[in-house]
Amino acid sequence: MVTLLAPLDRKLLRDLWRIKGQALAIAAVIALGVLMLVMMTGLVNTLEETRRAYYDRYRLADVFAPVERAPDRVLERLAEIPGVAVAVGRVTGSALIDLEGEIVPVRAQAVSLPDHGPARLNDIHLTAGRMPDPDRGDEILLLKGFADARGLAPGDRLQATMNGARHGFRVAGLAQSPEFLYTTAPGEIVPDDARFAVIWMGRDALSAAYDMQGAFNEALVGLERGVNLQSVLDAIDRVLEPRGGLGAYGLEDLPSNFFITEEIEGGRKNAIAVPPIFLGVSAFLLYIVISRIVQAEREEIGLLKAFGYTDWEVASHYLKLMLTIAIAGAIAGSLGGIAAGRAMAGVYQDYYKFPFLVFQLDPRSFVIGVMTSVLAACAGGFGVLRGVFRLAPAVAMRPPAPADYSGTGRLAGLWSRLLDQPGRMVLRRLQRQPMRMAGGALGIATGMALSVGMIGVQAGFSKSIDLGFSVLDRSDAQVSFTHPQSDKAIYELGRLPGVQEVEPVRNVPVLLRHGLNDHRGTINGMLSAPRLARAMDEAQRPLTLPEEGIVLSTTLARVLEAAPGDVVTAEVREGRRPVLDIPVVAVADSLLGSPAYMNMEALNAALKEPGRVSGAYLRIDSAVQDEVLVAIKDMPGVAGVALKAETRDSIQTMMDSGMGMMRYIMLAIAGVVTFGIVYNSARIAFAERVHDLASLRVIGFSRGEAAFVLLGELGLVTLAALPLGALLGYGMAAAVSAAFSTEVYSIPLTFDAQSVGSAALAVLASAAFSGWLVKRDLDRVDLVTALKMGE
C-alpha cells in the first residue's frame, strides 16, 4: 500500500486529473504568455549577441573616414591620434554592374582587399569559391546576398563600369561582411539585396581604376577601449581636412549597422511592450479561472475545516493546485519559448546574413514569466479563500445564500410575459452574480482586445506603405545623379519620349543637430508645391514648402526633440560643407524613414549652389517604360534609376521578413489566447452549473433546452464583452503599433471598424465552438450520478 502521499495530496492529484481539460486550457494560455516573453527576449538577446560577436570576430572598424584622396603616409598620422588602436586605408568607389536582361544597371560599391593576408579591419567571410588572385586584376569577390538574389556563382563573368570605364570581371568567390549586413543604394531608404552589390577586389587593380595609386579614399579606424568617440572623430577630421575629408563617422552611423540596430532595437522595444500584454492577459485569465475554481470548491473547503484542518492547511492545499497549473504552464511556456526563440533566431540568422549564431537567453524572462503566473494564481486563489475562511464552516458548507430578489419584484411581471423559465434562469443568474459575470465578460474582452490590437497592427503596416507609396510619392521612378547637376538635366529627362512629368529634387547629405540630439540623414530639397513626391501634414493635406525653414518628419522631430519654432543645425556633408542654422517650420507625416524637407531653391541658395539638382522623380508612360529606362541609362551622370514598384516591393519584403514578421506570429498567438479565454469561460460556467442543468434534464427538459440555460449565459456574457473588447482594443492597438515602429518605418495607430469587426467575429466564432464543445460534455452528463449528489 502506497502511503507516501498524504490523502490531501492524493485528492490534489485526482482533482487535477478530474479538471484536466480545464487545467490544460488554463496552463496553455499562461504558457503562451510566457512563451512570447521568453521567445522575444531570447531572440533579441541572441541577435544582439550574435551581431556583437560577428563585429568582433571580423574586426569591424569603429570609425569610417571617407576622404577625397589621401596619400598612404597620412595613415601614420591617424595612427598617432590618442585612442586610435589601428588605422588602415582602403580604396572604394561606386560602380555600375550590367546584368543580362536588366535594362537598368545595378549600382555597386567596389572595395579594395589588402594585398597580403587577412584584413586588419573589416575582414570578410568567404562563403564560396576562393580569394581573388592578387596578380589577376579581373578577379573579384561578390557579396553573397547580391549573388544569391541574382543567381550568380563563382566562375560567372560580369561587366562593370568604374569611373566611366568598362571592365570585365570573373567572380572568384562569394563573401559576407559585417559591414554589409544590409545594403542600400545611395539615395534610397530601403535595403534590397538584388539592387545593390558589393565587389571586393585587389587593391592594385582598384587603385588603377580609381586613380588612387599610393593613396586611399577611406580610412578605417579601430579604437582603444573607453575612448571618447567624438574627440577622435574631430581629430581625424582635422588630419583629413586638407585632403578633402568628407567627415569621419562612427560605427553607429554606418548604414548597415543603422538598419540592423533599428531592427534589433525595434525587436527589443517589442519584446518589452508586447509580451507583457500577452502575459498580463494570460495572468488575468488565470486569476479569474482560479478564483472561480476555488469558489466552486466552497463546500469541500467547509468540510475540511469541519474536520479541523486549519485555514493554512486548507489554503496550502489549494495553493498547490493553483501553483501546479500555473507553474506547469510557465514551464511549458519557457521550454516552448526557448524552442521558438531558437527557431526564430535561425530564421533571422538567414535574413540578417549572420555566418553563425550565438544563442543567448535572458534568465530574467523566465523569472518574470514564472513569477507573474504564480502571483496571478495566488491572487485569484487567496482572494476567494479569504472570503471562504471568513465564513463559519457550517455556512461555507451550505451553498451561498441566495441573493435578495425583493428589489426585482417589479420586473418579475415583465419577465413572466417575455421569458420562459430557462430564459429567466439565464437572466437571474446574470443578476444574481453580476461580479462573476462581469469578470467573465472582462476576461473575454481582454482576449478580444489582444486580437483587435494585433489585427490593427497588420492594417497599420499596410497603411504605412500606402501612405508612402500611393499618397506621398505619386511618381513611377526616381533618377539619381552621380553628382549634383545643372537643372538642364531635368529638361533633358523631360524631353525623353514617354516621360510624362519630371520633378527635380536636390538631396543633400547632412548631419542634423538639435540640442544634444543628432541625426545623420538627408535634406530633400523639393519644389515649393511638388506634385509627384510630396510632404503632407497629419491631416494628409499637402504641405507647401516655404522660402525659409525646414520641415521635419514626425519620426525625425521625435529623434531631434525639435518642434516648429526651434532652430536645427545642419552640417552639410558635401561640397563646401557649410553649417546652416535652419528654423523648423512644420512637421510632416511620414511613415517611412525619417526625412527632412526644404524648398529646393532655398536649399540651393543656402548652399550657394543655385540651379543644382541631384535627381528627379518621373511619371512614365507604362507602355514605353523599358525604352525610357534604356534612354536614361545612356544619359551622362546618371547613377541609377529606382522604380517605385520595386522599392515598394523591397520595403514590403523588409517589413515581412525582419522584425515586422513577428506581427504574424503574434497575431496567431493572439488568436489562440482569445480562443483559450472564451473556452475557459465556457468550461467554468459549465462546471458551476452542471448540477442545475442535470436537474433540469431530470425534470424533463430536453438536452437543447438545458443547454440553452448554459449557452444563453455564455452568449450574453460574450455579447457584453464585445464593446468592452473594442474599447480595450484601442489601447492595445496604440501600444502594439508604437512597439512596432522604428526609425526606418512607423506603424500608425490603426483602430478601424474592420479590425474590431474581425476580432469580434473571432470571439464569436470562439464562443460558438466553445459552446459546442461544452454542449457535447453536457450531453454526456450522467443524470443518476447528478441526482445522487443531492445538492
Next chain:
Amino acid sequence: MTGQDDPMSLPTFRTEGLTKVYGAGEAAVHALRGVDLVVPRGELVVLLGPSGSGKSTLLNILGGLDRASGGTARFRDRELTGMGDGALTRYRRDHVGFVFQFYNLMPSLTAEENVELVTEIARAPMDPAEALRLVGLGERRHHFPAQLSGGEQQRVAIARAVAKQPDVLFCDEPTGALDSATGRAVLKVLADVNASLGTTILMVTHAAATAAMAHRVIHFADGAIRDVQVNETRLAPEEIVW
C-alpha cells in the same frame, strides 16, 4: 478534588440561554431562542423536531461549525462561545466527529483515503482500515465513493468520523438519504460506536422512531426545547421500524 472539578465527570455539553439569530432587522431569523441543555457524557442523544426548529443550528454551534449570537455553551469545562477561529479548529480537530446527511465524502478519494483525511491530523487516531472494519466496509476500502451505495457511503462517513476517536460524534440526518433497511444498518453502527467506544453522540433526525434507541430524546420546536425525555429502556436499532 471534588467530582465537580474533574473534567471527565462533567457533562459533555451544558448550554444556558443559547440564541442564534441569522440576518438583522425585519429579515432576522431567530433559529435558537434561548436553549438550556445538559448532555451527559457517553449518552446517545436524539434531537427531534420539524424543519427549521433549530436542531441543526444547535448541532453546528456545539460542533464548532457556527457561533452563537448569545448565551453560553460549554464543552466539559471549556467555554465554546468565546473561542476564536484557531481554538475552534483545534476543538474540532481533537474532540469532534461529523456525519452529514449527504455523506460529504471527497469524490476523488477512496473510502480509506477519505478516512485518512481525518486520521492524518488527529491526535490519537485509529487505524483507518480498522475504522472501516468497524462499519463493515473492510473489504471495500479501496473503492471510490461513486462505486459505493448510499448506505455504504454513509458508513464510510461514520468511519471517517469515529476514526479519530472523538469525544463527541455529531450526526445530522445520517439516515435521511437512505432506505429503512440501510438506515437501520447505519444506526446499528452508531449504537455500536456509542457502546464500544463510549463516544457521546448527538443525532439530529426527522425519523421519530429513531428516538427509541436513544438514552435521551430532546424535542425541538420554534428554536427552543419543548420537552426532554429520558428512555428507561432502549430498543436495539434492528427493532426500530419507520
